[in-house]
Amino acid sequence: MDRNNIWILGATGFIGRALTQQLAQNKANRVVLFGHKTLPGAAFEPHIYLQGGFSNITKETYQRYPPAHIFHLARFAAPLPFLRFISSKFGKKSNLQLIDFLRNENSTTRLHYVSGSLMYGATTSGSHNETAALNPVGFAKAYVAAELPFMQARKQDLSVSFYRPGWILGPDSWFKTFFWRPFCKTGKVPYYGDGSQLMSLVSLHDCAAIIARGAEHLPLNEDLNVFAKPPITQKEFSEKVAQSLGCESYSVDLEQMKKLGIDRHAIEALTTSIPLSSKHGDFYNSFRPEYKSVEELIGNVCVQLQKQNEVFLSGA
């Protein structure tokens, strides 16, 4: 049987690993994974895995595994705002090279670029659907540079869709850094600023499932907001986490955020209200989320993190 070659750039990342599992479930797919520095681990063993980032995007790889779809989740991240602007320039350069490469191959590949909802910026009323104008805040102020070449390329000749997830809840990433670790340290769960900012949550599994399904079902060049729950305020979110852990929640104001060493991009990301909606009503009407309620989702993620702590403490 001829299989569809599916490339995943940034496969070792938080979303990349979940998307790999999701796409590999379809036996018609052959997944070709592009890692960078992080080692892949046993979960990648059944798949074709190429370490070393974009250096593996060669004529030879292309001819051997011509991709029907490329999922791009390679974020050239950096720990501080000024470094993010620099690393994003490298990201932009690599993305321009990828675009040139696809053009030289006369490729009809569909490219799926996993971006974020921070690209929309704050709303003062209503919610952002896929037609909203972009006004990047937080990390997106730096990372937008890497995305621009694909926006241009779509206006010309390439097929590109942008996916904009909200707050992806899993046992890592922002939840671990800004909610779980402070809880481990203080015994309480924080919320940032006054807590009125709205969050559109999605489980890590659902995020991957929605992206995979979007790539299969949406028309060419359509974008997709990725969320699975109606927006809730960050204070409500923090209280639900606290309830699940049997503790209280507490507010962290701007001065305290700065004292904690949270940089200006992260502060903006934590305190901006970005509720999401979608113009793809039929797509979402037929999607069944993994968890019935936010409480169930939060409870499950906390259990996974508690298990990680136990493994860490037992030295296993």
Ligand SMILES: NC(=O)c1ccc[n+]([C@@H]2O[C@H](COP(=O)([O-])OP(=O)(O)OC[C@H]3O[C@@H](n4cnc5c(N)ncnc54)[C@H](OP(=O)(O)O)[C@@H]3O)[C@@H](O)[C@H]2O)c1
């Ligand atoms: N995490 C979230 O909650 C969230 C929410 C909304 C949107 N998003 C967006 O989703 C995308 C993926 O996010 P993520 O959380 O999965 O990120 P992540 O965990 O940081 O993963 C990024 C991936 O990119 C790879 N990478 C980094 N530098 C690279 C380079 N120079 N060349 C090639 N590959 C490179 C990393 O490999 P190494 O680790 O080996 O360097 C890793 O596999 C990003 O655009 C992000 O903004 C994330």
